[in-house]
Amino acid sequence: MSCLLHYCLAVCCALLLFQASEAVGQGKRVLVLLDDTALKSTHSLFFSSLTARGYQLTYSAAHAPHLSIKDWDNYLYDKILVFASSTSEFGGSLDATGLLDFVDAGHDLFLAIDPDASDELRELAADLGVDFDTKGSVITDHFNRHDQHQSAIVTSSALESEIVFGNSHKHAPVVYRGIGASISPKSTLVVKALIAADTAYSAVPSKGTTDSSTLAGKDATLVALVQARNNARAVVAGSIDMFSNEFFQSTLGGSVSAGNEAFCTEVSKWGFHERGVLLVTNMSHHLVGQHEQLTWYRVSDDIDFSINIQELVDGRWQPFK
Secondary structure, eight states, X not given: OOHHHHHHHHHHHHHHHHHHHHHHHTOOEEEEEEXXXXXXXXXXXXXXXXXXXXXXXXXXXXXXXXXXSEETTEESOSEEEEEOTTXXXXXXXXXXXXXXXXXHTTOEEEEEOOTTOOHHHHHHHHHTTOEEOSTTOEEEOTTSBOTTSTTOEEEOOBOOOHHHHGGGOSOOOEEEOSOOEEOOTTOSSEEEEEEOOTTOEEEBTTTBOOTTOOOBGGGOEEEEEEEOTTSOEEEEESOSGGGSHHHHTOBSSTTOBOSHHHHHHHHHHHHTTSSSOEEEEEEEEEETTOOOXXXXXXXXXXXXXXXXXXXXXXXXXXXXX
């Protein structure tokens, strides 16, 4: 079998996984776990952006005693959004392992925490490949502070990717108040969607900087994107405030609006399989000069191999470019 065929088959297998991912990723049932019901109001613009795109949101307290995401072997939701940073234990039968199983089953997870997040949520993020800094630490940047919000910074270091952000991948700087994380340089499944500026550093406010404050500059990841091997996706953010109405409506001096609303909306589109999804159709292969598709070939055979690849763009399948 030629090297070209080996390559084509490898590409085809990878793309077929994207096809499977598309089938799972298009579900619209979203469970929103909150530790404070006030977040429904303070973060209503973000939630409204999801409902406007057809998602059916079910809100629940993260510690609700009868909380469940499965009915026997069937999941009740297609995606789970966790804004419950202070929750030390989930209610009902749910725990961090259950959320990982949810991802392992091909579903999407959206996790946002704050500096005082519980150990269970920090461990959940670590299992996804995102290691948050010391509990209670915050990202500080004296050169890029946001005057309207205490302890908030401004960063324009977002991932420049049309696959994630579409045509709006160059947007206004984002206002951020929260904790930073480190990503292993060996990780092939985690992408940094938003990082701090060179002048930023992580520290516990009551202690200030120390020699052990190794998370600084662009090593400080603020929002990470995870593409699991089964093509399930997870978004992990170190700030809940960045999704709030207050931050969505912030200005950066004068009349320039912050880029939070655009950034958070586009990240959720990627995380919920609305973007960066490929579909393979019409796969065919046969010996050169023939038309019959065989189940096996010899090493020395010359083979014609073809597939059609489409990309999901704004809810419609278009030829992949």
